[in-house]
Amino acid sequence: MINVGLGAAIGAVIRYVITSWWKKLRIDWPLATLFINITGSFLLGILTNNFASNSSIMLLFGIGLLGGYTTFSTFNVELISMMDEKRWGMFALYFGLSYLGGVIAAICGMMI
Incomplete structure (x- = not known):
């Protein structure tokens, strides 16, 4: 199980670096999370x-690394934020x- 933890730690660091870089662009859309989850799905395939x-x-790469890299929780928080702000078009597009x-x-x- 150490390989799962090691992979998850590496995946989380990669996700953090990508998200931090993307935030510098100051785009009002969750492109970092979308990119991370789409590329994670591709790599898992x-x-x-x-x-x-x-x-x-x-265990190392599929569950560990890609599990730490992709982020369903951030995706849901972003969706809830769009709902709270009544940004329905953005919500539907991001969800789809x-x-x-x-x-x-x-x-x-x-x-x-």
Whole structure:
């Protein structure tokens, strides 16, 4: 289980660096979270297709690294914030892009 914790720590640091960089752009849209979750879905698709039978790789990279890298909780907080601010168009677009984009990215990753 140390490999899961190590992977999660690395994934969280990568997510933090990407989010910090993106915040410097001062864009009023959660592009960092969208990018992180879509790329995480894509990478998980690649891992699943190529290494599903290798539990060591899946624990370190799939559950650990990508689990620490992607962020469902931040996604939900951002959605709730959009609801509170009654930004319904942004809410619908972000929700749709995140879920549909994540599924499409995972499928594309599984094709590699």
